[in-house]
Amino acid sequence: MPALVITSRDNPRYKTLRKLVQDANSYRSLQRVWVEGDHLCDAALSRGWQPQELILAESNAEGLTRYAAHAQRAVLLPDRLFAELSALPSSRGVGMVFALPAAQGVDPDAPTVVLDRLQDAGNVGSILRSASAFGFRQVLAIKGTAALWAPKVVRAGMGAHFALALHELADEGLVQQLRVPLLATSSHQGDFVHARAWPWPCAWLMGHEGQGVSPALMAQAQAFARIAQPGGEESLNVAAAAAICLHASAVARTGD
Amino acid sequence: MPALVITSRDNPRYKTLRKLVQDANSYRSLQRVWVEGDHLCDAALSRGWQPQELILAESNAEGLTRYAAHAQRAVLLPDRLFAELSALPSSRGVGMVFALPAAQGVDPDAPTVVLDRLQDAGNVGSILRSASAFGFRQVLAIKGTAALWAPKVVRAGMGAHFALALHELADEGLVQQLRVPLLATSSHQGDFVHARAWPWPCAWLMGHEGQGVSPALMAQAQAFARIAQPGGEESLNVAAAAAICLHASAVARTGD
Numbered sequence: 001m002p003a004l005v006i007t008s009r010d011n012p013r014y015k016t017l018r019k020l021v022q023d024a025n026s027y028r029s030l031q032r033v034w035v036e037g038d039h040l041c042d043a044a045l046s047r048g049w050q051p052q053e054l055i056l057a058e059s060n061a062e063g064l065t066r067y068a069a070h071a072q073r074a075v076l077l078p079d080r081l082f083a084e085l086s087a088l089p090s091s092r093g094v095g096m097v098f099a100l101p102a103a104q105g106v107d108p109d110a111p112t113v114v115l116d117r118l119q120d121a122g123n124v125g126s127i128l129r130s131a132s133a134f135g136f137r138q139v140l141a142i143k144g145t146a147a148l149w150a151p152k153v154v155r156a157g158m159g160a161h162f163a164l165a166l167h168e169l170a171d172e173g174l175v176q177q178l179r180v181p182l183l184a185t186s187s188h189q190g191d192f193v194h195a196r197a198w199p200w201p202c203a204w205l206m207g208h209e210g211q212g213v214s215p216a217l218m219a220q221a222q223a224f225a226r227i228a229q230p231g232g233e234e235s236l237n238v239a240a241a242a243a244i245c246l247h248a249s250a251v252a253r254t255g256d
Numbered sequence: 257m258p259a260l261v262i263t264s265r266d267n268p269r270y271k272t273l274r275k276l277v278q279d280a281n282s283y284r285s286l287q288r289v290w291v292e293g294d295h296l297c298d299a300a301l302s303r304g305w306q307p308q309e310l311i312l313a314e315s316n317a318e319g320l321t322r323y324a325a326h327a328q329r330a331v332l333l334p335d336r337l338f339a340e341l342s343a344l345p346s347s348r349g350v351g352m353v354f355a356l357p358a359a360q361g362v363d364p365d366a367p368t369v370v371l372d373r374l375q376d377a378g379n380v381g382s383i384l385r386s387a388s389a390f391g392f393r394q395v396l397a398i399k400g401t402a403a404l405w406a407p408k409v410v411r412a413g414m415g416a417h418f419a420l421a422l423h424e425l426a427d428e429g430l431v432q433q434l435r436v437p438l439l440a441t442s443s444h445q446g447d448f449v450h451a452r453a454w455p456w457p458c459a460w461l462m463g464h465e466g467q468g469v470s471p472a473l474m475a476q477a478q479a480f481a482r483i484a485q486p487g488g489e490e491s492l493n494v495a496a497a498a499a500i501c502l503h504a505s506a507v508a509r510t511g512d
Contacts, residue, residue: 163487237382239499244500
């Protein structure tokens, strides 16, 4: 495999790579995504993703053996340049660059999670991870949601990105294309999430950390779920609420 | 109320305050905790906490009216000094300094969450929030867990800190003091968490993001819960797993 050795941080290719790793939204203009560390790289490969480039720290000889066959090209960096690039203090010096998947049409019948302007990268990644674990196949992120392929979200997703069909910059019209029932959480209406079976497949609507789901989207919801909070405080992190809803809906479902 | 105006960032009191806000572990040596923003300040006051100091940006005249009666002393900062201090870009310029609660004995009968060396501040804060919402009263954080009163954890906790008895730097001996049954998640043993009632009160054991719960603590667990993950990937964020377990245990409990 052709291997390119870059030794200067002024190398244009290195500068582009640094932008891709460190600028959360740059993947949209560059049309490439950055994936770092053995776990995430393996997750992508196991789902059949083909990296454009394998990026290795020079000291990571094992990485070259392990991954070279999968990539079209390898780029070797002195350890200090890889470290400057990396977002992971404990990285063993391996990353991959993939083409950003092309936008596809929404599957109106797929189990889906709709993210309405969620802000926190950790929350978004955690919800993607829960979605994948509980058998959801598709995510619609309404415009204003944290960039799904930002490296921080990819890390928090722990591989879920490669198992899900992701649709970004969605609007209400895209949500209306769903034929599966749209479910939302509510503090004051609907059944308790643990107390009934939920339709499957379905779509769960999860909203902004402060403002919740927008009124326009709430108006589209066909059923509401309440999360019993016997501690007396009506307050849950949105990724915690999502985990409870997605789990409940996946294990106590009708329509299978 | 006496109000102190600080105008220089070299003021020793300001420098101590900045350390308290920006150094995640400094509350331990300073024996004080920083709480910022209306929501968190109100949460503390509503639980009967008395601030030592009210810290206000000069332009926040409403804050002085609203909070002055609660604090022993007010400190006014020029807006630029408050902004330099603050961790919240959208803060309206209010914070409070409280005495760090004195360590108390473990309540062996309280519904409890045990955190075994969790690293991520967002995860720890989210679990505290879930614990409070689902009626847990006590948290034991094993030595190596992210500092519970670090400002980032306090923010993610959204007020839960003021409703819970928090024990830091715990060891296995402290966990052994619990008389409530100790429950742990497992990928290969025990009942599915949604499929049975769980003893109440109880203690849930949540482990390190990468390594999970230590073998020594796992050996103390009296029952195990599995989280069904029909998506085929055995992978959940620890705060998502905690939300599912704490919720399930709070809503489908025996022994009330």
